[in-house]
Amino acid sequence: MKKILFVEDESALQQTFGDFLRQEGYKVVKALDGEAGVKLAKSEKPDLILLDLILPKLNGFEVLEKLKKDPEVKDIPVIILTHLEETKDIQRAIEAGARSYLVKSSYSLSDLLEKVKQVFG
Amino acid sequence: MTEKVFKKTNKPVFYKNHNISLWQRPRIFFLIMGISIIVIILLGYAIGTKLVDEPILVAGVIVGLGLGLLVINIGLTRSFEKIAEANEMKSEFIRIVSHQLRAPISNCRWATEFLISGKLGKAEEKQQKYFNILRENVKRMQELISKLLTVSMIESGKLPLKIEAFPLQNLIQDLILKFRPLAEASGVKVIFTHEPDIPQAVGDSSQTKVVLENLLDNAIRYASLPLKDHEGKVRIHLRAKNDSLYFEIKDNGIGVSESDQKYIFQKFFRGEKVLKYRTQGSGLGLYISKSIIDELGGKIGFSSVPQKGSTFWFTLPIK
Numbered sequence: 001m002k003k004i005l006f007v008e009d010e011s012a013l014q015q016t017f018g019d020f021l022r023q024e025g026y027k028v029v030k031a032l033d034g035e036a037g038v039k040l041a042k043s044e045k046p047d048l049i050l051l052d053l054i055l056p057k058l059n060g061f062e063v064l065e066k067l068k069k070d071p072e073v074k075d076i077p078v079i080i081l082t083h084l085e086e087t088k089d090i091q092r093a094i095e096a097g098a099r100s101y102l103v104k105s106s107y108s109l110s111d112l113l114e115k116v117k118q119v120f121g
Numbered sequence: 122m123t124e125k126v127f128k129k130t131n132k133p134v135f136y137k138n139h140n141i142s143l144w145q146r147p148r149i150f151f152l153i154m155g156i157s158i159i160v161i162i163l164l165g166y167a168i169g170t171k172l173v174d175e176p177i178l179v180a181g182v183i184v185g186l187g188l189g190l191l192v193i194n195i196g197l198t199r200s201f202e203k204i205a206e207a208n209e210m211k212s213e214f215i216r217i218v219s220h221q222l223r224a225p226i227s228n229c230r231w232a233t234e235f236l237i238s239g240k241l242g243k244a245e246e247k248q249q250k251y252f253n254i255l256r257e258n259v260k261r262m263q264e265l266i267s268k269l270l271t272v273s274m275i276e277s278g279k280l281p282l283k284i285e286a287f288p289l290q291n292l293i294q295d296l297i298l299k300f301r302p303l304a305e306a307s308g309v310k311v312i313f314t315h316e317p318d319i320p321q322a323v324g325d326s327s328q329t330k331v332v333l334e335n336l337l338d339n340a341i342r343y344a345s346l347p348l349k350d351h352e353g354k355v356r357i358h359l360r361a362k363n364d365s366l367y368f369e370i371k372d373n374g375i376g377v378s379e380s381d382q383k384y385i386f387q388k389f390f391r392g393e394k395v396l397k398y399r400t401q402g403s404g405l406g407l408y409i410s411k412s413i414i415d416e417l418g419g420k421i422g423f424s425s426v427p428q429k430g431s432t433f434w435f436t437l438p439i440k
Contacts, residue, residue: 012228016235023240083223087281104227105263109234 034058309353343374
């Protein structure tokens with residue numbers, strides 16, 4: 001069973017998308033802030049990390065940078081899932097090593113599921 | 122250079138977007154007025170000393186007048202700046218609020234989608250109806266927020282554009298397919314023709330798609346509005362014309378009244394006729410379309426005959 005770490009501070013999203021992914025057969029680990037995100041990435045070694053950018057404690061960019069510097073977790077694919085849609089944010093995330101960048105309002109739940117499945121091949 | 126010198130509140134992009142010419146911008150206006158006043162003082166002194174016996178008196182009067190004008194000048198410039206600031210704050214306000222609304226609306230959208238999917242238990246028909254109402258209205262909110270944010274990006278000069286060559290006719294064909302359900306539900310026939318061997322357009326394909334969606338949506342909706350002996354028709358034609366691509370979309374709907382025609386590309390404008398039939402609609406689509414085509418180096422326009430129909434067109438540069 002594939003394990004997904006979902007780093008997102010909005011509890012409504014954690015509930016909706018988390019339950020949705022669990023129904024599709026994935027194990028979903030919750031992180032409600034950036035620090036928890038980094039900690040759980042290291043302890044749980046997920047197969048995929050879904051990362052919001054606006055987070056308490058450490059923001060998404062900082063989390064991404066920390067993860068990519070750590071040999072234990074740097075190869076875990078990271079998909080950014082955010083409301084921010086300016087080119088400068090997209091560029092910064094991709095350059096920092098994110099696999100893809102998804103703007104929340106452009107995707108339905110089933111679109112997002114497709115993107116997740118693409119990562120697992 | 123002017124941009125660097127007068128950068129503070131008076132962002133050049135803000136003035137360009139509101140069609141405020143260079144000499145009307147507060148700082149520059151102040152400079153021009155200041156120079157005019159100094160010139161007038163000097164001229165006045167020069168003339169006065171030649172014509173009058175008491176040059177000091179003349180000088181005194183003129184300097185007094187000059188100072189008075191200077192005070193008025195400062196007052197005027199300050200008022201212009203305040204108005205400009207207020208306008209800019211309006212834009213900022215819309216941008217901030219729209220951004221904050223994205224999160225709760227996304228949450229509603231996904232929660233509704235999950236409920237409708239039946240994966241949380243099959244809903245009764247009565248309940249399905251209300252889930253569908255939720256879904257439709259969340260979609261409306263999302264589209265409006267999207268448009269408002271696009272408008273604020275346009276006004277702050279931050280609309281992202283990726284320029285590349287792309288086949289416009291393919292984009293049009295895909296959209297016609299996407300709009301088929303709406304066209305059929307509205308009883309409107311959509312016909313697309315184009316010249317053979319059409320060159321590729323040069324521009325941002327996703328922004329062009331926004332323009333096409335807007336024009337096609339409008340055309341279908343207008344064509345469907347009740348007229349005597351009416352069969353709704355939308356005709357789209359694409360051809361090369363004078364080193365550009367020329368796109369034209371004709372509908373046989375109620376058209377735009379003469380008095381409304383000059384406002385049609387303005388923000389939030391909705392024609393009086395269309396408001397009678399369709400109260401939904403943000404009035405932002407054409408404003409956004411015009412801004413995008415302008416940014417891409419093309420031209421956009423329309424002609425309309427009330428009760429007969431409208432023709433909207435735009436051009437795009439070619440490879």
